[in-house]
Amino acid sequence: MAAQAQQETALGPVHGSVPEKSVKDDSVREREIGVEQQHLDRVYRRLEEKIHEAEFLMNDAAQRGQVGTPGALAERDAQVFRAGIHLNRLNNEFEDFLFGRIDLLPGKDGKKGPDGAYTAVEPAEGAVRADETGQYASIAETLHIGRIGVLDADYAPLVIDWRAPAAAPFYRSTPVDPGRVVRRRVIRSKGRRVLGVEDDLMRPELKATLDGEALPVIGDGALMAALGQARSHTMRDIVASIQAEQDLVIRAPAASVTYVEGGPGTGKTAVALHRAAYLLYQDRRRYAGGILIVSPTPLLVAYTEGVLPSLGEEGQVAIRAIGSLVDDAEATLYDSPAVARAKGSYRMLKVLRKAARGALEAQGGSRQGSQRSGSRRGDRGSGRSSAGSGSSGEQLAFGADTPEAPAGPPVRLRVVAFGRRLELEAAELDRVKENALSGTAPVNLLRPRARKLLLDALWAHSGAGTRHADPELAAELRSSFDEDVASEDSFIAFLDAWWPELTPRGVLEAMADERRLGRWARRILNPGEVRRVARSLKRDGFSVHDVAMLDELQAILGTPARPRKRRDLDPLDQLTGLEELMPVREETQRERAERLAQERTEYAHVILDEAQDITPMQWRMVGRRGRHATWTVVGDPAQSSWSDPDEAAQARDEALGSRPRRRFTLTVNYRNPAEIAELAAKVLALAMPGSESPSAVRSTGVAPRFAVVGDSLAQTVRAEAAHLLERVDGTVGVVVAMNRREEAARWLAGLGDRVVALGSLEAKGLEYDATVVVSPAEIADESPAGLRVLYVALTRATQQLTIVSGERDEPDGNGVPDLLRD
Numbered sequence: 001m002a003a004q005a006q007q008e009t010a011l012g013p014v015h016g017s018v019p020e021k022s023v024k025d026d027s028v029r030e031r032e033i034g035v036e037q038q039h040l041d042r043v044y045r046r047l048e049e050k051i052h053e054a055e056f057l058m059n060d061a062a063q064r065g066q067v068g069t070p071g072a073l074a075e076r077d078a079q080v081f082r083a084g085i086h087l088n089r090l091n092n093e094f095e096d097f098l099f100g101r102i103d104l105l106p107g108k109d110g111k112k113g114p115d116g117a118y119t120a121v122e123p124a125e126g127a128v129r130a131d132e133t134g135q136y137a138s139i140a141e142t143l144h145i146g147r148i149g150v151l152d153a154d155y156a157p158l159v160i161d162w163r164a165p166a167a168a169p170f171y172r173s174t175p176v177d178p179g180r181v182v183r184r185r186v187i188r189s190k191g192r193r194v195l196g197v198e199d200d201l202m203r204p205e206l207k208a209t210l211d212g213e214a215l216p217v218i219g220d221g222a223l224m225a226a227l228g229q230a231r232s233h234t235m236r237d238i239v240a241s242i243q244a245e246q247d248l249v250i251r252a253p254a255a256s257v258t259y260v261e262g263g264p265g266t267g268k269t270a271v272a273l274h275r276a277a278y279l280l281y282q283d284r285r286r287y288a289g290g291i292l293i294v295s296p297t298p299l300l301v302a303y304t305e306g307v308l309p310s311l312g313e314e315g316q317v318a319i320r321a322i323g324s325l326v327d328d329a330e331a332t333l334y335d336s337p338a339v340a341r342a343k344g345s346y347r348m349l350k351v352l353r354k355a356a357r358g359a360l361e362a363q364g365g366s367r368q369g370s371q372r373s374g375s376r377r378g379d380r381g382s383g384r385s386s387a388g389s390g391s392s393g394e395q396l397a398f399g400a401d402t403p404e405a406p407a408g409p410p411v412r413l414r415v416v417a418f419g420r421r422l423e424l425e426a427a428e429l430d431r432v433k434e435n436a437l438s439g440t441a442p443v444n445l446l447r448p449r450a451r452k453l454l455l456d457a458l459w460a461h462s463g464a465g466t467r468h469a470d471p472e473l474a475a476e477l478r479s480s481f482d483e484d485v486a487s488e489d490s491f492i493a494f495l496d497a498w499w500p501e502l503t504p505r506g507v508l509e510a511m512a513d514e515r516r517l518g519r520w521a522r523r524i525l526n527p528g529e530v531r532r533v534a535r536s537l538k539r540d541g542f543s544v545h546d547v548a549m550l551d552e553l554q555a556i557l558g559t560p561a562r563p564r565k566r567r568d569l570d571p572l573d574q575l576t577g578l579e580e581l582m583p584v585r586e587e588t589q590r591e592r593a594e595r596l597a598q599e600r601t602e603y604a605h606v607i608l609d610e611a612q613d614i615t616p617m618q619w620r621m622v623g624r625r626g627r628h629a630t631w632t633v634v635g636d637p638a639q640s641s642w643s644d645p646d647e648a649a650q651a652r653d654e655a656l657g658s659r660p661r662r663r664f665t666l667t668v669n670y671r672n673p674a675e676i677a678e679l680a681a682k683v684l685a686l687a688m689p690g691s692e693s694p695s696a697v698r699s700t701g702v703a704p705r706f707a708v709v710g711d712s713l714a715q716t717v718r719a720e721a722a723h724l725l726e727r728v729d730g731t732v733g734v735v736v737a738m739n740r741r742e743e744a745a746r747w748l749a750g751l752g753d754r755v756v757a758l759g760s761l762e763a764k765g766l767e768y769d770a771t772v773v774v775s776p777a778e779i780a781d782e783s784p785a786g787l788r789v790l791y792v793a794l795t796r797a798t799q800q801l802t803i804v805s806g807e808r809d810e811p812d813g814n815g816v817p818d819l820l821r822d
């Protein structure tokens with residue numbers, strides 16, 4: 001395992017061994033730090049010059065703005081935009097933005113790329129000379145790598161952007177396949193000060209010289225230093241230590257679907273985030289259409305959302321939890337496994353299609369959304385309530401003639417036309433409705449058809465159709481009949497009540513009625529499922545599965561076109577017409593980017609993290625946002641909490657269509673030490689016999705600890721968490737079965753904010769310095785996918801793991817629970 005990892009982890013040897021030839025002399029280290037300090041000073045001087053340039057541009061642009069001609073205004077906008085971006089980035093990048101260096105042999109060809117660096121990846125013939133004492137070479141080019149590229153005044157590269165092609169060898173080169181790289185250096189800096197350097201030698205056999213002097217090698221490798229650091233509540237970028245197999249994914253061409261699999265801790269999430277930054281760098285124009293990153297939980301969104309800004313990317317990328325993809329419908333509730341299974345599966349699609357049509361009957365008499373307001377704020381696209389004219393309260397007068405009648409659609413339509421009272425009774429109204437619903441358009445878009453059919457029926461009742469033999473006169477009479485009736489208040493109010501514009505929320509509320517749901521789900525869900533789903537829909541709030549149902553309903557119902565609201569205008573601008581030229585004058589570039597991201601419903605690229613958990617209904621929801629997109633799909637089947645992987649695979653294939661897929665597998669676990677990975681592998685063998693665990697890149701020598709519940713579960717867990725807090729500098733996560741989340745938070749009260757309690761499903765994607773996993777048996781028994789969920793729980797720690805077992809876990813004399821024994 002170690003040997004394999006040694007080859008694959010390009011940035012350093014595994015298990016903390018010291019690279020051959022590493023220099024131990026502190027004076028050489030200080031000298032090398034000084035060399036990098038000089039370079040950083042040069043870079044800062046250049047950056048300051050550029051900031052002055054940007055400020056000058058801004059001032060100049062502001063002055064041009066005063067001229068006021070349309071051309072000057074447009075030019076000003078463009079200049080402010082460019083200078084604003086420039087300044088913003090420069091200010092942001094000042095922290096720790098120079099992090100790498102490579103020393104290269106001369107290349108095969110002498111061409112320079114746009115960043116001023118030579119493009120050759122392979123060494124030139126004769127770059128390495130040999131005699132009887134060994135191999136020799138001189139360094140021909142040194143490149144510094146950072147978060148952004150900086151050229152000096154003569155367009156020579158001072159820093160290469162980490163995403164530029166010239167930077168790729170920094171990540172790709174390995175001792176097995178070094179290319180032109182002789183030495184790779186990771187530079188640690190803070191602000192303007194270089195703090196340290198760590199070198200890896202890619203050609204240890206070579207005696208290389210730089211400017212006539214031997215090339216020194218400093219330190220123990222950068223990867224180990226990065227992995228050993230304490231964890232906080234936010235993820236760090238890995239830009240200084242991306243590994244070769246990860247770099248292949250990050251820089252994969254975005255032509256179609258990039259499919260990435262890998263076990264826990266292999267860097268899938270980190271890679272996905274760096275890929276977003278890479279794609280934007282590589283083709284900003286194409287990705288102006290936005291990149292959507294879908295994460296499984298809000299906790300993971302909060303954990304990861306600092307990474308992109310640290311890479312200099314904001315605005316174009318939206319990171320959303322799967323339960324927050326529908327505006328104003330944030331998921332806050334969890335469904336039981338049985339309810340989740342029913343709501344997430346394809347079967348629910350059939351139920352929703354029936355409900356959307358059936359809900360017309362159910363909702364005719366009640367204002368939609370009125371029963372479960374509270375946390376359910378206005379639904380996008382709901383537009384009007386059931387009776388936009390404000391007469392919905394009267395609608396019963398069209399039918400049962402009594403305001404106390406039970407809610408339902410009006411059962412009678414009365415209008416006066418050509419001086420006659422015309423009436424349609426319930427049976428006829430039902431026929432008209434059925435006829436209208438036989439159209440294939442979304443229900444809300446069938447309303448004009450229903451209106452037309454109602455007018456046809458009333459026209460037939462009026463008998464006026466026989467009044468004129470002349471077709472032209474007959475047509476004229478009919479059109480004046482339609483106009484008269486359709487403008488009558490009673491007709492308008494009737495139509496609003498009888499064929500209200502349905503909202504996704506309204507339909508979901510209608511489904512909370514068990515009898516109705518039973519009708520719509522006949523032969524699709526079993527009675528137990530109907531009861532449980534209906535009950536779950538009565539709660540105040542949404543689950544992640546409800547959100548996917550809302551999104552599906554929005555597609556099934558359709559949104560009728562309505563006039564676009566004009567943004568609030570400055571009255572003066574309206575007078576001068578300047579509004580046309582400066583529509584977003586008061587918005588900063590960032591606000592503008594955020595607003596555009598908010599308004600976006602489709603994206604140019606979709607990155608789906610933890611894809612193994614996406615249900616068929618969720619695949620449909622995400623798929624709608626990336627119909628024309630390229631995709632990066634990241635997941636690990638062994639960590640799937642969804643019980644029917646085949647159905648999910650079908651949904652995935654439908655969402656991704658026939659786009660070609662490029663597959664990558666990540667094989668090295670950077671999170672867990674070998675001691676924890678070995679224990680987790682036992683559960684993997686039970687959950688998915690035959691599948692392979694990723695190899696752990698390091699070992700700590702600390703074995704997992706097994707504790708058995710003493711007087712009370714609460715006391716034992718609290719004591720174990722406190723014990724771990726003393727042993728690690730960073731965070732401690734206590735993972736319990738979902739139904740224990742609230743009590744677990746109480747057990748830990750007062751222990752401080754380094755420790756958190758999590759339900760098993762919430763732990764997905766997160767990591768802590770140490771974890772306490774409470775009752776493996778409880779977690780495994782929670783759902784049909786429980787063993788895989790337990791596997792997730794066991795793989796969250798970067799340093800130490802404690803397992804607490806109760807009776808149900810059947811611990812042996814050493815406290816090892818049944819599920820974790822050999």
Ligand SMILES: Nc1ncnc2c1ncn2[C@@H]1O[C@H](COP(=O)(O)OP(=O)(O)OP(=O)(O)O)[C@@H](O)[C@H]1O
Nearest residue numbers: 238241242243264265266267268269270670671765
């Ligand atoms: N090249 C690297 N250099 C430094 N740290 C790395 C590297 N690759 C991954 N890591 C670290 O390893 C940890 C695991 O990464 P990440 O969360 O992206 O893995 P994952 O594959 O998404 O895991 P899971 O499937 O369990 O959610 C993180 O702390 C990440 O920063």
